[in-house]
Amino acid sequence: xxxxxxxxxxxxxxxxxxxxxxxxxxxxxxxxxxxxxxxxxxxxxxxxxxxxxxxxxxxxxxxxxxxxxxxxxxxxxxxxxxxxxxxxxxxxxxxxxxxxxxxxxxxxxxxxxxxxxxxxxxxxxxxxxxxxxxxxxxxxxxxxxxxxxxxxxxxxxxxxxxxxxxxxxxxxxxxxxxxxxxxxxxxxxxxxxxxxxxxxxxxxxxxxxxxxxxxxxxxxxxxxxxxxxxxxxxxxxxxxxxxxxxxxxxxxxxxxxxxxxxxxxxxxxxxxxxxxxxxxxxxxxxxxxxxxxxxxxxxxxxxxxxxxxxxxxxxxxxxxxxxxxxxxxxxxxxxxxxxxxxxxxxxxxxxxxxxxxxxxxxxxxxxxxxxxxxxxxxxxxxxxxxxxxxxxxxxxxxxxxxxxxxxxxxxxxxxxxxxxxxxxxxxxxxxxxxxxxxxxxxxxxxxxxxxxxxxxxxxxxxxxxxxxxxxxxxxxxxxxxxxxxxxxxxxxxxxxxxxxxxx
Numbered sequence: 001x002x003x004x005x006x007x008x009x010x011x012x013x014x015x016x017x018x019x020x021x022x023x024x025x026x027x028x029x030x031x032x033x034x035x036x037x038x039x040x041x042x043x044x045x046x047x048x049x050x051x052x053x054x055x056x057x058x059x060x061x062x063x064x065x066x067x068x069x070x071x072x073x074x075x076x077x078x079x080x081x082x083x084x085x086x087x088x089x090x091x092x093x094x095x096x097x098x099x100x101x102x103x104x105x106x107x108x109x110x111x112x113x114x115x116x117x118x119x120x121x122x123x124x125x126x127x128x129x130x131x132x133x134x135x136x137x138x139x140x141x142x143x144x145x146x147x148x149x150x151x152x153x154x155x156x157x158x159x160x161x162x163x164x165x166x167x168x169x170x171x172x173x174x175x176x177x178x179x180x181x182x183x184x185x186x187x188x189x190x191x192x193x194x195x196x197x198x199x200x201x202x203x204x205x206x207x208x209x210x211x212x213x214x215x216x217x218x219x220x221x222x223x224x225x226x227x228x229x230x231x232x233x234x235x236x237x238x239x240x241x242x243x244x245x246x247x248x249x250x251x252x253x254x255x256x257x258x259x260x261x262x263x264x265x266x267x268x269x270x271x272x273x274x275x276x277x278x279x280x281x282x283x284x285x286x287x288x289x290x291x292x293x294x295x296x297x298x299x300x301x302x303x304x305x306x307x308x309x310x311x312x313x314x315x316x317x318x319x320x321x322x323x324x325x326x327x328x329x330x331x332x333x334x335x336x337x338x339x340x341x342x343x344x345x346x347x348x349x350x351x352x353x354x355x356x357x358x359x360x361x362x363x364x365x366x367x368x369x370x371x372x373x374x375x376x377x378x379x380x381x382x383x384x385x386x387x388x389x390x391x392x393x394x395x396x397x398x399x400x401x402x403x404x405x406x407x408x409x410x411x412x413x414x415x416x417x418x419x420x421x422x423x424x425x426x427x428x429x430x431x432x433x434x435x436x437x438x439x440x441x442x443x444x445x446x447x448x449x450x451x452x453x454x455x456x457x458x459x460x461x462x463x464x465x466x467x468x469x470x471x472x473x474x475x476x477x478x479x480x481x482x483x484x485x486x487x488x489x490x491x492x493x494x495x496x497x498x499x500x501x502x503x
Contacts, residue, residue, distance in 0.1 A: 143180020
């Protein structure tokens with residue numbers, strides 16, 4: 001409205017017409033919440049006059065009634081310094097406000113000549129008055145235009161017309177609070193991001209994935225794909241963003257609805273879209289993976305705690321960069337693997353590099369010692385199993401600690417790969433965050449046997465390779481030997497080496 005008024009009001013008063021939804025929720029015969037949702041674009045006078053009276057009931061008992069809205073302002077280059085603090089309670093007070101703004105005649109024309117021509121009387125309407133001020137409104141008000149259009153101060157009123165002696169009569173006037181429409185851009189601004197977050201997908205919509213998704217929506221991400229084959233179980237209520245009404249339904253689809261509700265869904269929200277797929281990602285071929293993630297997706301967040309998903313996302317036909325989030329050691333450790341430029345280091349490289357850093361990190365050492373002694377059912381990463389005992393606050397603590405690294409990558413601030421480690425005490429107190437930058441790995445093909453298609457590759461940490469080469473160059477003999485430390489992955493046909501010792 002501010003931008004359009006700035007364009008049109010250079011030489012005279014300006015008016016705009018459009019559709020508004022009066023939204024109200026009733027419980028036990030009482031209206032407990034009411035607001036007016038303004039929609040663009042502008043309508044012609046004839047469209048407003050013939051607008052049918054529509055009412056629809058949405059979820060949670062919310063009802064919407066379509067009504068016309070009217071905007072008027074004075075000449076842009078005749079700013080008003082005077083303020084009228086009198087409360088508007090009737091048409092006289094409303095016209096007084098319009099006179100101060102320089103558009104009294106336009107408002108009278110609408111109330112007395114245009115609106116009474118509608119087929120439906122009694123009728124309600126939203127009136128918005130714009131007053132041009134000498135200077136721009138304070139920058140802290142969210143959702144307003146930038147630059148010169150920000151000089152237009154808006155005030156809004158709900159006007160109810162009734163029949164009086166056979167003629168339309170203004171029965172009541174109520175002042176409305178003017179607030180910004182809920183959009184992804186508004187949330188991004190409130191979160192402090194100057195550029196929108198790049199579209200991404202969350203694979204694994206469990207406790208950790210649901211919290212990361214919730215943070216991203218509130219950080220103003222414009223597109224989010226959700227992939228998870230599981231349904232929401234009663235024990236998930238302990239740590240998940242979803243609530244009891246979602247029990248028995250697919251997590252991904254329910255989270256899509258939950259995230260869209262943040263911005264008003266299809267009715268009130270703008271700039272945010274989401275899709276949900278109930279696929280098992282490790283079973284998908286390249287075409288199926290593209291279908292699950294959609295071509296909008298520029299980055300994948302893997303929160304599955306499933307090694308099969310990690311292997312699938314590491315295959316050569318999957319080109320998108322990946323961030324993998326995991327919880328370990330009964331929630332004492334949060335591990336975030338962030339791939340580097342051109343997917344090097346890859347998430348499996350980073351996962352292997354954790355053990356390299358265990359040489360100097362006592363918390364990692366204690367985790368590995370404890371894992372050796374635990375029953376098999378409780379070992380591993382993540383918090384998806386009902387056997388995992390961990391409070392919701394601990395999952396949220398880890399998810400929150402991951403967000404700066406995730407949003408930096410989604411904002412294009414960083415391209416290097418690395419490992420983020422969040423430390424929590426046994427009692428659940430935060431005890432620190434560490435970021436370990438990991439350089440790109442050297443990838444070497446391995447010839448296993450002539451004519452075989454299942455070629456292996458060696459993925460080696462550059463420092464380990466450098467140490468091996470340095471030792472070889474110092475030897476008088478033609479060969480050198482020692483130990484390579486890392487692991488192998490049969491499904492990917494890879495040997496991953498993170499450390500080398502010569503003997």
